[in-house]
Amino acid sequence: MPALLALCSSLLWGSGDFLGGRASRRHGVLRVLAWSQLATTTLVWLAVAVGVAAMGLEVDGRSLLVAACGGVAGIVALACFYAALARGPMAVVPPIAATGVALPVAVGLVTGSTPSGIAIAGIVVAVVGVVLASVGEGAADADGVTAARIAPRTLGLSLVAACGFGVIFVALDSAAGDTAGSALVATAGARLGSCTVIAAAVLATRMRPWRDIGPRDALAFAGIGLLDTGANLLFAIAAALGELELVAVLGSLYPAVTSGLAHVVLGERLGRVQLLGVVLALAGVVLIAAR
Secondary structure (H helix, E strand, C coil), X not given: CHHHHHHHHHHHHHHHHHHHHXXXXXHCHHHHHHXXXXXXXXXXXXXXXXXXXXXCCCCCHHHHHHHHHHHHHHHHHHHHHHHHHHXXXXXXXXXXXXXXXXXXXXXXXXXXXXXXXXXXXXHHHHHHHHHHHHHCCCCECCCCCECXXXXXHXXXXXXXXXXXXXXXXXXXXXXXXXXXHHHHHHHHHHHHHXXXXXXXXXXXXXXXXXXXXXXXXXXXXXXXXXXXXXXXHHHHHHHHHCCHHHHHHHHCCHHHHHHHHHHHHHXXXXXXXXXXXXXXXHHHHHHHHCC
């Protein structure tokens, strides 16, 4: 069951990332995040309130704080990720961001766990993949289509996103406890942290989130938020019921969904060096958490 939940979270994350990246190209990252995150936060906290009232769900202050801190890191990561998707090729950015799964391995090392040779090899493979995916020559293929290169700024945003995603993996695992109910509380705490950051950013920039936004756009943003929130909840439940190393790697397979949608919907193509880099980055993700 934990493996299936983690795989489903990958599907939701990958789909939401594709839609969020496309929406950010048109409306800007902050506006997309403001609509998608704030709307779904209300639903999550309503679910927590119902759980407390109807099922005696306990809300632990420590878990909320840990999850909120993870939510802060997560929303910064998501903002950088959407910005990278808006600027660069959607087939290349997600595998780079997915290398954040290395952080749970590092946390295990600090807490006394010794990574296996496979995990160490995975880190090396992932780093090589990131380098190749980012410096691939945008050479034209047999059909004359040139593969887009990833700019240094986009690479930087992708790497920041990777760090943030790694933090929220660890935070959700720590806050989720060992039940589905505590996983819901962890998800609500993460949303509390993310929405605090978004609200501060909206106030600081004096942005009007509703400007130039029609009903269809609002529904689309809400859908992006539901996909992201659903993925967080499924991952938190998977982490509560299973081992972090296993669910982290399965939850980090979302780049396959995003890249696949980018290829099918947008017709994005990769040069041979970039394709090799993407494959190595994904292989590294699998090896890192398969220790």
